Amino acid sequence: MNPAVLIASVYVFALAAFLGYQVISRVPPLLHTPLMSATNAISGISLIGSLVLAGATHSPVAHILGFIAVTASTINVVGGFGITDRMLKMFGKRKDEGKKAPAAGASQ
Amino acid sequence: MSLTSYFMEATYLVASILFVLALKGMSHPETARRGMFMAEGGMFMAIVGTLIGAHIVTWEWILVGLTIGSIIGIWMALFVPMTSMPQRTALSHAFGALAAALVGVGEFIIRGSEMTVVTRGALGFEVMLGALTTTGSLIAAGKLHGTIPGKPIQFRGQNAINLVIFLIMTGSFVYFWMHPSVIAAFYTMLGVAFVFGVMLVIPIGSADMPVVMSLLNSYAGLAAAATGFVLGNNVLIIAGTLDGFSGFILSVLMCKAMNRSITNVLFGGFGAVIATASTNVGGVMREITLDDAAMQLAFANRVIFVPGYGLATAQAQHAVRELGELLESRGVTVKYAIHPVAGRMPGHMNVLLAEANVPYSQLYEMEQINPEFPSTDVAVVIGANDVVNPDARDNPNSLIAGMPILEVDRAKSVIVLKRGQGRGFSGLENPLFFKSNTNMLYGDAKSTLSHLAQAVQHV
Numbered sequence: 001m002n003p004a005v006l007i008a009s010v011y012v013f014a015l016a017a018f019l020g021y022q023v024i025s026r027v028p029p030l031l032h033t034p035l036m037s038a039t040n041a042i043s044g045i046s047l048i049g050s051l052v053l054a055g056a057t058h059s060p061v062a063h064i065l066g067f068i069a070v071t072a073s074t075i076n077v078v079g080g081f082g083i084t085d086r087m088l089k090m091f092g093k094r095k096d097e098g099k100k101a102p103a104a105g106a107s108q
Numbered sequence: 109m110s111l112t113s114y115f116m117e118a119t120y121l122v123a124s125i126l127f128v129l130a131l132k133g134m135s136h137p138e139t140a141r142r143g144m145f146m147a148e149g150g151m152f153m154a155i156v157g158t159l160i161g162a163h164i165v166t167w168e169w170i171l172v173g174l175t176i177g178s179i180i181g182i183w184m185a186l187f188v189p190m191t192s193m194p195q196r197t198a199l200s201h202a203f204g205a206l207a208a209a210l211v212g213v214g215e216f217i218i219r220g221s222e223m224t225v226v227t228r229g230a231l232g233f234e235v236m237l238g239a240l241t242t243t244g245s246l247i248a249a250g251k252l253h254g255t256i257p258g259k260p261i262q263f264r265g266q267n268a269i270n271l272v273i274f275l276i277m278t279g280s281f282v283y284f285w286m287h288p289s290v291i292a293a294f295y296t297m298l299g300v301a302f303v304f305g306v307m308l309v310i311p312i313g314s315a316d317m318p319v320v321m322s323l324l325n326s327y328a329g330l331a332a333a334a335t336g337f338v339l340g341n342n343v344l345i346i347a348g349t350l351d352g353f354s355g356f357i358l359s360v361l362m363c364k365a366m367n368r369s370i371t372n373v374l375f376g377g378f379g380a381v382i383a384t385a386s387t388n389v390g391g392v393m394r395e396i397t398l399d400d401a402a403m404q405l406a407f408a409n410r411v412i413f414v415p416g417y418g419l420a421t422a423q424a425q426h427a428v429r430e431l432g433e434l435l436e437s438r439g440v441t442v443k444y445a446i447h448p449v450a451g452r453m454p455g456h457m458n459v460l461l462a463e464a465n466v467p468y469s470q471l472y473e474m475e476q477i478n479p480e481f482p483s484t485d486v487a488v489v490i491g492a493n494d495v496v497n498p499d500a501r502d503n504p505n506s507l508i509a510g511m512p513i514l515e516v517d518r519a520k521s522v523i524v525l526k527r528g529q530g531r532g533f534s535g536l537e538n539p540l541f542f543k544s545n546t547n548m549l550y551g552d553a554k555s556t557l558s559h560l561a562q563a564v565q566h567v
Contacts, residue, residue, distance in 0.1 A: 006226050009337055009345060016346040019128060020353035026135040029361075029448055029473055032455030033193060035134050035354060036325055040200050042127050042147055043332040043351035046207045048120075048158040049339055053214040054173060055164040062214045067169040069210040072203040074177020075184070080200055081148050082185020083193075088144060090190075090462040091137040 034087045041080025047073035116161025119153040120343035126150030127347055131354075137468055154343060190463040191420050194452040195252040198321060201328045202245035208331035209238025209298070215338055216294060227338055228288055232281045234334035235294075236301045240277075241327040243305030248320055251309070252452055258314035266311060267375055273304050312373065315417075315494070317452045318362040319373045326355025358454050365448035365474075367500075367510040393529065396547035398556070401523050402563030405431075408485035410441045412477065414514055415457050416450050418491010418527065418553055425464035427557035428490060432466065434561050444470050445477040445487075445514050447495035478515050487519035489540075491526070491553050497538045507536060522546040525553050 027035050050073050054066025126146040133143020164170065188196045212235035223231065250256035277300040284293040312320050329351025336344030363370055405411060413428055432442045444466060450457045458471055472480075481487060489496055498517045499506040516522050517540050524541060526548060540546055549556055 002224075005340055009340065009342070012342050012345050013333065013337075013349055016349035017353055020131070020350040021357065023128060023131045023135075024350070024354045024357050027131070028135070029446070029455060030458045030468055030471060031134055031137060031140060032358060033197075033453060033459045034140065034455070035131075036197055036321070036358065036454060037193075037200070038130065038134065038144060038147065039329065039351040039354040040197065040204060040325065042130070042151070042347050043204055043329050044207075045123070045127075045151065045154060045344055045347040046204065046211060046332045046335050047151075048154055048162075049211045049335050049341065049344060050173075050207055051155070051158050051164070051170055052162050052339075053211050054169040055166050056162055057218055058165065059218055061217055063166065063169045065210045065214040065217075067173045069207040069214070070170060070173030071177040071180075072210075073207040074174050075181045076200050076203050076207070077151055078178050078181025079184035079196075080181075081144065081151070082181065083188065083196065084144055085141065086185065087190075087193075087459055087462070088137070088141040090459070090465075091468055092141060 031088075031091070034084050034091070037080055037084045037087065041077055041084060044073045044076035044080055047077055110161075112161040114161075116157040119157030119161075120341070123150035123154040123157075124343050124346045126153075127350060131350060190459055191423055192253070193459060194317065194321065194456060195249045197453060198245045198249035198252055198324065201321075201324045202242050202249065204328040205238045205241035205245060205324075205331050207238075208328070208335045209235050209242060211335055212238060212338065213298065220288060220291075220294075223288065225285070229285055230334050230337035232284055232294075232297065234331055234338055235298055236277060236281055237327050237334065238331040239298055239301035240305035240308065241324055241331060243302045244309045244320075245305075245324045245328070247306055247309040248317065248324060251314055252317060256310075260313040261310040266307075270304075270307050270375075273300060273307055276300050277304050308374065311375075314452065316366075316373050318449045318454055318456075319359055319366070319368075319370065321453045322355050322358035322362055323370070323374075324355070326352050326359060329353070329355055362449055362454060365512060367508070367512065391542035393541050393548045394546070396523065396549055398549070398559055398563050401547065401549055402560050402567055404486050404521060404523070405435060405440070405488070405560065406438060406564045406567040408435075408440055410443075410480075410484045410486075411435055412443045412445050412481065412484050412487045412516075412519070414445045414447075414487060414489045414492050414496060414516055415461065416447075416490065416492025416495060417452060417456075418525070420451055420456065420460055420491075422491060422527075422553035424490065424554040424557050425460040425466075427554045427561070429461070429464040429466050431557050431561040431564065432470075434564050438564075442470065443472055443477065443480070445472055445474070445516075447474055447492070447514050450492055450495050474512060474514055481515050481518040484519040485521060487516040487522045489516055489522065489524045490557070493538055494536060496540055497536060498540055498543075499536070499538070502539075516540065517543055517546075520545065523549055525549050525551075525556055527552065 050069035053062050054070050130143040130147035133139040212231050251258050280293045280297040329348050333345050333348030436442050446457045496514050496516045500508045500511040500513045
């Protein structure tokens with residue numbers, strides 16, 4: 001990795017950390033479990049690194065390692081998004097009744 | 109750069125933006141689901157972009173891996189019960205970290221000799237963090253699932269041994285960093301990191317799991333971010349960092365809610381010191397009959413339910429919602445008070461109650477609900493203990509002194525649903541149970557709640 005790329009990467013990291021702090025500290029405790037599950041699914045993006053490892057070389061060892069990594073991160077992506085959605089669907093339920101004051105549990 | 113590579117980079121950029129927007133949607137339950145659709149779209153684009161742009165030469169391993177992973181993932185998404193959410197999440201931290209560690213090992217095998225110092229540092233960090241998070245999360249999942257005893261596993265000299273393991277791990281990391289030709293250093297680091305993950309989590313008790321889960325979440329994310337540095341891939345850096353920081357923020361929040369520091373949770377050995385420190389509170393616990401409890405509830409104006417981990421183990425979330433609805437139909441105001449560390453992971457109680465159809469507008473955070481206890485007729489504590497222990501507020505010598513609590517003891521009357529007369533997980537005596545306005549109702553929370561509901565109907 002040459003210095004220019006490294007510095008750019010550090011910028012990306014620092015800005016993502018800052019942005020993450022801003023965005024995530026606004027998530028109410030109500031949704032902390034779905035948040036954990038969602039960020040987990042999102043970090044399943046390491047799937048793209050796994051895909052390259054499993055398929056872009058001719059090394060058999062890389063194929064095996066890549067295969068396990070692809071399987072593990074696909075479980076995270078598919079399972080993670082699926083479960084997050086199932087949870088969030090539950091939080092959406094009965095909002096149409098509207099018999100209570102606006103979401104007290106949801107305001108920070 | 110070829111056209112397909114540009115296309116791939118473009119999908120990564122779009123995916124990064126969509127991920128951030130998705131987390132922004134998480135700030136409210138109404139927008140959260142839409143946000144997740146965006147993240148799913150971003151993920152799909154990034155995968156397609158990679159398959160088109162990354163010069164894939166062999167497809168069979170990729171296709172088999174994607175298929176197996178999807179089948180297991182779909183099975184998980186459809187069939188894992190909400191009560192198993194903590195162990196499911198711990199398991200997914202393990203998978204994420206394992207993927208990061210393996211990608212690192214693969215990179216080392218293929219390109220290890222030609223790496224620059226910086227890349228090698230990132231690689232070591234990625235593999236070390238990935239490996240220890242994998243085994244640590246597996247142990248956490250085992251504890252949460254009950255496969256491994258939830259009590260802290262401790263022995264004499266544990267911290268010293270852990271320190272030695274940690275030093276060997278970081279030592280071989282530094283050695284590998286300085287001397288890339290010594291392959292043994294890399295694999296020593298990998299192996300020792302796996303062991304360190306186990307050692308890190310076994311001494312931690314189940315009650316501290318919310319902190320551990322958040323920390324492992326953070327590590328898994330940072331391992332993914334380090335992968336991004338190794339591969340020079342920005343979307344990995346961004347997604348990993350978002351995950352890492354989310355976990356970090358949650359750990360800080362959980363620690364605050366227990367008035368403890370992260371080091372104290374990791375190395376404090378909470379369970380060990382309890383036996384000597386617990387004070388004897390004089391007095392008797394008063395038992396109440398089901399009918400009397402039902403009477404109290406039925407004629408109350410305001411009732412607050414306080415769920416704890418006992419609600420999850422008894423799977424009593426539907427029973428409490430039925431009782432709550434019944435009381436509401438009689439004109440009682442019903443609210444639920446949620447302590448941040450109630451249960452085994454951040455937000456655990458909220459998810460269970462949402463599953464049982466309790467509208468989220470009835471779920472209140474600690475700061476919001478505490479001023480309301482003095483004007484509450486009956487507070488019903490369901491399988492919660494430490495989070496309602498008044499000692500934390502009143503007794504500076506208590507082990508949990510300073511931990512913010514739900515002040516149920518200020519309610520006019522308290523009914524505590526408890527499995528038996530024993531102490532809670534932490535082993536601390538809870539003076540709440542001996543107060544004159546507290547009544548105990550022993551038994552399985554689920555059947556007790558449904559019997560209460562029947563009794564309320566007959567009042």
